Each structure stands twice: as C-alpha cells, then as structure tokens.
Amino acid sequence: xxxxxxxxxxxxxxxxxxxxxxxxxxxxxxxxxxxxxxxxxxxxxxxxxxxxxxxxxxxxxxxxxxxxxxxxxxxxxxxxxxxxxxxxxxxxxxxxxxxxxxxxxxxxxxxxxxxxxxxxxxxxxxxxxxxxxxxxxxxxxxxxxxxxxxxxxxxxxxxxxxxxxxxxxxxxxxxxxxxxxxxxxxxxxxxxxxxxxxxxxxxxxxxxxxxxxxxxxxxxxxxxxxxxxxxxxxxxxxxxxxxxxxxxxxxxxxxxxxxxxxxxxxxxxxxxxxxxxxxxxxxxxxxxxxxxxxxxxxxxxxxxxxxxxxxxxxxxxxxxxxxxxxxxxxxxxxxxxxxxxxxxxxxxxxxxxxxxxxxxxxxxxxxxxxxxxxxxxxxxxxxxxxxxx
Amino acid sequence: xxxxxxxxxxxxxxxxxxxxxxxxxxxxxxxxxxxxxxxxxxxxxxxxxxxxxxxxxxxxxxxxxxxxxxxxxxxxxxxxxxxxxxxxxxxxxxxxxxxxxxxxxxxxxxxxxxxxxxxxxxxxx
Numbered sequence: 279x280x281x282x283x284x285x286x287x288x289x290x291x292x293x294x295x296x297x298x299x300x301x302x303x304x305x306x307x308x309x310x311x312x313x314x315x316x317x318x319x320x321x322x323x324x325x326x327x328x329x330x331x332x333x334x335x336x337x338x339x340x341x342x343x344x345x346x347x348x349x350x351x352x353x354x355x356x357x358x359x360x361x362x363x364x365x366x367x368x369x370x371x372x373x374x375x376x377x378x379x380x381x382x383x384x385x386x387x388x389x390x391x392x393x394x395x396x397x398x399x400x401x402x403x404x405x406x407x408x409x410x411x412x413x414x415x416x417x418x419x420x421x422x423x424x425x426x427x428x429x430x431x432x433x434x435x436x437x438x439x440x441x442x443x444x445x446x447x448x449x450x451x452x453x454x455x456x457x458x459x460x461x462x463x464x465x466x467x468x469x470x471x472x473x474x475x476x477x478x479x480x481x482x483x484x485x486x487x488x489x490x491x492x493x494x495x496x497x498x499x500x501x502x503x504x505x506x507x508x509x510x511x512x513x514x515x516x517x518x519x520x521x522x523x524x525x526x527x528x529x530x531x532x533x534x535x536x537x538x539x540x541x542x543x544x545x546x547x548x549x550x551x552x553x554x555x556x557x558x559x560x561x562x563x564x565x566x567x568x569x570x571x572x573x574x575x576x577x578x579x580x581x582x583x584x585x586x587x588x589x590x591x592x593x594x595x596x597x598x599x600x601x602x603x604x605x606x607x608x609x610x611x612x613x614x615x616x617x618x619x620x621x622x623x624x625x626x627x628x629x630x631x632x633x634x635x636x637x638x639x640x641x642x643x644x645x646x647x648x649x650x651x652x653x654x655x656x657x658x659x660x661x662x663x664x665x666x667x
Numbered sequence: 668x669x670x671x672x673x674x675x676x677x678x679x680x681x682x683x684x685x686x687x688x689x690x691x692x693x694x695x696x697x698x699x700x701x702x703x704x705x706x707x708x709x710x711x712x713x714x715x716x717x718x719x720x721x722x723x724x725x726x727x728x729x730x731x732x733x734x735x736x737x738x739x740x741x742x743x744x745x746x747x748x749x750x751x752x753x754x755x756x757x758x759x760x761x762x763x764x765x766x767x768x769x770x771x772x773x774x775x776x777x778x779x780x781x782x783x784x785x786x787x788x789x790x791x792x
Contacts, residue, residue, distance in 0.1 A: 485728065
C-alpha cells in the first residue's frame, strides 16, 4: 500500500462564508435557503457570481448543482463533485475543492448545504415499513432510526471508557454553554444543567437522551474556496485575516462504516479518525497540542469523545477525565464547538461547524478564543485544519 | 431474469430454520453481512455454511422512543459469534440482558417475518 499523499498542499483559502437563519420552520423552499447562503458566501468573499466556476456538496443534499446555478445565475460552471456519505463526508468537500483549485480545474469553488429538515423532510425519522421491504440485517432487528443505529456502536466505546449518561450530560452542558452565548444558535440563551440533561427523556436507553441529539434544522450554509494568492491579495486590500486550508483528508479503512459500524475489528476506538488525524498532522506539520480551537461533528453527543480521542486531543482512554474537568467548554484547555455544535447551534450536517472554524480564524466568533491561529474541523471520516495568517 | 440478491441465501436459510454464513471457496474466510466477493482475497466463489447458533452479547440497547414503524420497544443487541463474526439481533428475554451474556439464536416470527432472534442461556423457554 502506498503512503498517504499530501492531497492538500495548503495553497487554498476559505474566502467566503454565508448562512441563513437557523430555524424550525423556514416557510421557504430549500433552494431559496441554499441560494441565500450561497449569495452571502460569494459577497463575503468579495467576488462576483461570474467568479464562481465550481460547485460541490455531499450526498443527501437535495439541491442539485444545476438548480443552484439557475437560482443564483452563475454564468458558467466547469467543475462539480459530490463528496460521499452524509455528514461524515462534510469536510471532504474542502479536500475536493482544494484538489480542484490546486490542479487548475476550478478557480473559486462554492460549497453548499441547505435543508428544511424540521418543517419538511424530517431527517432521522423512521421510514421503514417491514412488510413492504425485504428483510434486513439491521432494520428488521430493531435498528431503524439514526439514533438507534449509532447508539449501538457508541455503546462499546462508552463501556470501554467507563462513561455513562451522566458523563455525556457533563459534555452536553459544555456544548450548551457555548450555544447559550451564540445569537445564531437555536439554544441561544438557554444553557442547561446536568440535572436538566438527566431529566430529558430517553430515546435509546442507556446511551441517548433527547438532549444528546443534534438539532433538526431549517437553514443553509455555504463557503467559497479560492486560490491562496488571490485570498492574500484580497486580505491585503480588506485588512481581514486570510483563512488558509492547511490540510484536508478523508479516510475509510476497510471494515469501518459511517452508520452500521459494527463489524470492524475493534469497537473501542475510531481507526478511521486516527488515520485522518495522522494524515492531517503529516500535511500540516502540526500536532494536536498546537490546535487552538476545534469543532467536532456531533450528530450525537458520543461522537465527540470518540473523535476527540481519535484526533489525539487527549490520549486514548482519557476523554472521560477531560469531560469531567470541563476541558471542552468555556474556559477549558481544548475548546470544542464554540458555536454550540450540531447539538446546540444547528444541524447543517457539519458545515455550520466548519463556518465556526472560519469565524474563529477571522476573530469574529461569538465565543472567540483569544489569539486563535489554528483550527481543527473534525469529522469521524474526514477533517481539515485551518490557519489564520 | 430478476437479479439474485447477495443476501437471498441467508433469508432462505432462516425460512428453513438454518442460520448460515457466507464462506469463501478460495480462502475459507467467512463474511457477514453478505457481499458479492471476499474482501480478504477478492474471490467471487463462495458457499453457505451453518453457524453454531451460539454467541455472546457485546452491547445492547432499549429503544424507548416509540416510532411509527417500531412501536414495541425492543432490546436490540450486537452479538459476537464464536466463528468470528458479529450479527445484530433482538433479545427475546430482555430482562436478562447483560454484556458478555451467552445467547443462542432462535429463528422466531416477529411482526409477520421470520428473524434470527436470540435468547440468553439462562433465559429458558
């Protein structure tokens, strides 16, 4: 097997971010949300629509590239792609955009994601009629919703770490504390206590209570990725920091699965995440200790400790101590999801967490980490490192 | 002709009362869930072999939230089989659920379908 190659050479930058309000009932079409976020991202990048020649999202987005092109009037698109899977593929979009730009296939790539996943097609609802479908190894045996499906492989990790629902509660309290201070967050102004978490109803016992779930969100978010030299020239003109994509990576070791992750050799750590992390440190020359702020893909609260260890933000086996010490929340040594994450802010399948990393690098987060210069945008099977310059 | 699905042998076995696993003809590696080829050696030649029907519980969940399609709360478990594979199943005696508990597969009709469910060794019948 060949060594992992440096796919992203750090010659790209995120020049624009855009987002809609995050609500539970937008009252608008999904495409209008997608178009609003996209136009805001292009404007934020200081570009014209004609500058955008590449489009990318990841699977499960219902907005087609062509429809978005028509909705916002992009004169010529010459590069498109879809990253694989749902949220676990979120940051692969930046890896692919960087590859397109560095190879000259595109100049400015627009990354987009939008849903009415509360008011229209609710995400995570059971949609399985056992009488209408062939028998299945998972659904027919009782794993129907994402909460059920994920909790089954969260459980061996939590058991191996000696973590209980109370530990997850201590973690969610930290996420909600960030969200409580973020005006864009659904849970703005609504921090919780451990008791609140422990009173929230069981959904999948003994792993997931209601407050361990991410949001169902109506909204959109978009980014523009551009050449680094262009971003630097623009930065010099505007005085705004340049947010460089230092590294971006996917990893899919055989046997790992996004959802039905029950068949890999070891259920007590995330090999896929460890491969992503190792590649990112090789690409960037950085180490976990040099990360100033992180976002971690948190469709469910147990995803955070699994990825936190996977990226080496603590040693394997020590995440429970970090959570109990409050290290992930306000005032902690490894701030995670300063927007409140998918649990506290919104569930745009991970891309709103990436937007928070950009704000942290620009110095514009509602929960700004002082002097933050390096941000880790972490998913389980993909991730990226951003740098402020 | 309708394409034969890779998993048909498994459910046909369940309907006959047999718990089967795909075994590679080229390298004898077993695999579950079924795949068209062996991930170990790449061969597409395979046979179905019976499993012992024994296992131990690696993890279990109680799905509390009632949902339209799964209204009865079920105790879902991940079972480690001595043959070296895992299967997802539901526990027939959830009051005995425990990590490490020995279980035995019982092909049982549930919701109008025959399924490979499990019962703990102490669960009797």
